[in-house]
Amino acid sequence: MLHVNTRQAILPHPVTVHIGLKPVETVKSFVNFIAPGEDLGVSETSPRLYRVVDGCLAVYHLLADGRRQITDIIGPGRAIAQQPAHDGNRSIKALTYTEVEVLDPAANPALAAETALEALMRLTRHATLLGRMNAAEKVANGLLDLAEQFPRKLRQGRPVLTLYLTRSDLADWLGLTIETVSRTLNQFKRDGVIDYAHAEIVTLTRPERLKEIASGNNPTTSARSSKGKAA
Amino acid sequence: MLHVNTRQAILPHPVTVHIGLKPVETVKSFVNFIAPGEDLGVSETSPRLYRVVDGCLAVYHLLADGRRQITDIIGPGRAIAQQPAHDGNRSIKALTYTEVEVLDPAANPALAAETALEALMRLTRHATLLGRMNAAEKVANGLLDLAEQFPRKLRQGRPVLTLYLTRSDLADWLGLTIETVSRTLNQFKRDGVIDYAHAEIVTLTRPERLKEIASGNNPTTSARSSKGKAA
DNA sequence: CGCAGTCTTGAGTGAGTTCAATCCCTGTGG
DNA sequence: CCACAGGGATTGAACTCACTCAAGACTGCG
Numbered sequence: 001m002l003h004v005n006t007r008q009a010i011l012p013h014p015v016t017v018h019i020g021l022k023p024v025e026t027v028k029s030f031v032n033f034i035a036p037g038e039d040l041g042v043s044e045t046s047p048r049l050y051r052v053v054d055g056c057l058a059v060y061h062l063l064a065d066g067r068r069q070i071t072d073i074i075g076p077g078r079a080i081a082q083q084p085a086h087d088g089n090r091s092i093k094a095l096t097y098t099e100v101e102v103l104d105p106a107a108n109p110a111l112a113a114e115t116a117l118e119a120l121m122r123l124t125r126h127a128t129l130l131g132r133m134n135a136a137e138k139v140a141n142g143l144l145d146l147a148e149q150f151p152r153k154l155r156q157g158r159p160v161l162t163l164y165l166t167r168s169d170l171a172d173w174l175g176l177t178i179e180t181v182s183r184t185l186n187q188f189k190r191d192g193v194i195d196y197a198h199a200e201i202v203t204l205t206r207p208e209r210l211k212e213i214a215s216g217n218n219p220t221t222s223a224r225s226s227k228g229k230a231a
Numbered sequence: 232m233l234h235v236n237t238r239q240a241i242l243p244h245p246v247t248v249h250i251g252l253k254p255v256e257t258v259k260s261f262v263n264f265i266a267p268g269e270d271l272g273v274s275e276t277s278p279r280l281y282r283v284v285d286g287c288l289a290v291y292h293l294l295a296d297g298r299r300q301i302t303d304i305i306g307p308g309r310a311i312a313q314q315p316a317h318d319g320n321r322s323i324k325a326l327t328y329t330e331v332e333v334l335d336p337a338a339n340p341a342l343a344a345e346t347a348l349e350a351l352m353r354l355t356r357h358a359t360l361l362g363r364m365n366a367a368e369k370v371a372n373g374l375l376d377l378a379e380q381f382p383r384k385l386r387q388g389r390p391v392l393t394l395y396l397t398r399s400d401l402a403d404w405l406g407l408t409i410e411t412v413s414r415t416l417n418q419f420k421r422d423g424v425i426d427y428a429h430a431e432i433v434t435l436t437r438p439e440r441l442k443e444i445a446s447g448n449n450p451t452t453s454a455r456s457s458k459g460k461a462a
Numbered sequence: 463c464g465c466a467g468t469c470t471t472g473a474g475t476g477a478g479t480t481c482a483a484t485c486c487c488t489g490t491g492g
Numbered sequence: 493c494c495a496c497a498g499g500g501a502t503t504g505a506a507c508t509c510a511c512t513c514a515a516g517a518c519t520g521c522g
Contacts, residue, residue: 408480
């Protein structure tokens with residue numbers, strides 16, 4: 001139901017790009033531009049490998065009654081595999097104007113394998129976040145992840161990130177409600193841990209403190225962990 | 232710290248086993264027996280592919296302070312890939328005496344690919360469970376999963392399952408506390424949805440009701456869903 | 463300038479946690 | 493054969509974190 005302005009362009013190939021630390025050679029790529037809210041590859045017939053050049057993708061899973069869980073957020077440099085058969089209600093959509101490189105997994109087996117492995121590792125860590133962390137820990141971890149994936153120029157030596165996610169996206173990613181996300185972010189702001197004026201540009205004013213909160217070390221809210229009682 | 236009685240046996244090969252619906256041919260397999268509590272392949276140097284012949288494995292992830300999240304439970308017929316470098320605190324342990332077939336992923340690329348794909352799909356659904364479901368829905372979904380993976384002979388036409396998980400395992404799998412798991416199971420028992428006497432053998436006395444609860448249709452507890460407000 | 467979408471903030475509530483006591487079962491040793 | 497110990501499971505009572513409901517503020521847009 002949204003403005004569909006997907007354009008395509010043939011690129012010179014092969015192309016070499018960096019994922020993680022290893023340069024990965026790719027072949028037969030072309031480029032797609034996706035508008036915010038638009039879905040990725042819903043009508044594909046063959047498995048596809050996508051790599052984000054610029055922008056932000058959200059992988060999500062829907063329940064019959066409309067509940068949504070975003071299982072991963074994908075930024076520039078990272079890749080994602082999309083199965084043809086719309087694998088089990090899993091979809092991918094763009095959270096901003098996003099440029100993706102479309103690749104053939106058969107022609108890029110190394111990237112395909114690495115992509116699957118990274119997805120699994122990230123999702124494992126995210127499952128732990130969802131099942132075993134409280135709101136502050138969830139939001140702190142989310143912010144640190146996004147700061148790595150969507151870095152802007154440092155401001156007075158502090159990391160700055162572009163926040164493509166709305167409060168609703170953050171909530172569906174972190175397993176919270178929008179109100180709790182809003183309250184937690186504003187609490188962090190009041191505590192001087194982060195700062196933002198325009199809501200889509202966030203500065204980590206005390207990144208080391210944020211890391212402490214993310215790992216459960218919370219001196220102020222003394223020893224309030226959650227369910228998983230430390231052994 | 233536990234009794235280590237891991238034995239190995241060379242098997243005739245190739246061997247054909249069924250995973251899902253497709254028969255998958257494997258080569259150069261041998262068999263490992265793992266005792267309950269024992270870890271799987273902690274000291275491996277090369278990537279390994281394991282397939283459970285009999286028993287039950289738990290894939291889990293630990294936080295620095297001891298909190299634990301079990302990300303998957305693996306029963307007979309299912310496979311799992313273990314990376315050499317102890318991938319990011321992810322470990323695998325046996326919940327009962329378990330017989331696994333050890334395979335070389337390079338020699339079984341089809342199984343390796345399918346294994347990764349299945350792991351990702353299951354973990355995606357589990358993330359949704361962890362982030363967006365209430366206790367009753369979590370436990371109902373968990374039971375239905377286990378009933379498929381660990382079936383026993385039907386009792387009066389009803390599915391029966393072997394429950395290898397303790398309350399503590401269930402809690403760490405479903406993102407709850409042992410008390411909530413216990414209360415929910417006993418509530419199901421009181422409602423006549425499930426039945427058990429010996430705690431490791433559970434009968435689904437009303438499987439269709441359990442499926443309703445699992446999918447959020449809860450007429451009795453009328454319309455008490457959770458955070459993810461139905462769109 | 464008004465509308466719609468997003469975000470914030472407050473007040474009240476409740477699902478699930480924490481804490482704690484008890485029970486149950488099995489294995490062990492006198 | 494029975495007493496005791498220990499791990500797991502159950503149950504109750506109290507609490508609390510995050511949710512629900514609701515109102516208001518902010519922003520961009522037609």
